[in-house]
């Protein structure tokens with residue numbers, strides 16, 4: 001895995017002050033991708049040369065956590081490198097949380113070994129017609145993308161997962177059936193439907 005960029009002290013890729021790692025390479029090629037310069041897998045620096053820098057930067061007390069993005073962190077060419085980084089962070093800096101952006105859907109990545117070390121995953125491809133960069137859709141580029149509480153979701157069976165609805169900067173987990181996510185449903189519609197269903201079914 002090669003790293004294209006390391007952004008220090010960013011507040012754009014999850015809650016709090018974060019260290020963001022941008023890997024090289026993505027073959028999903030979403031129409032309207034804001035980061036097409038990251039599609040090539042051969043750019044940047046081998047991650048092994050940057051491990052010490054990542055750890056020594058992240059251990060600074062003002063960092064809440066680290067975010068993996070790109071490019072596509074969970075592409076088979078990249079995932080092993082991020083797995084090594086994630087293991088190292090959980091071993092050396094266990095209070096720091098790990099967020100991971102991916103263009104894959106939750107069902108396609110939930111069983112990857114790396115998920116045992118990820119706290120929150122922002123999943124789903126960028127879909128141009130669903131584009132929403134307002135604060136209502138915080139931390140995502142399009143409305144189809146979901147913020148998943150990975151740790152809690154993995155505690156349930158495959159029919160259930162927890163989607164966080166970012167609200168004023170807070171991450172609020174919801175227990176849902178994946179059937180509740182028909183294409184195009186907004187978070188507001190989803191929450192309304194979820195609460196209505198919960199009320200009716202107890």
Ligand code: SF4
Pocket residue numbers: 026027028029030033034035036038070071072102103104125126
């Ligand atoms: S998954 Fe992300 S980096 Fe890859 S094409 Fe889609 S928006 Fe771009």
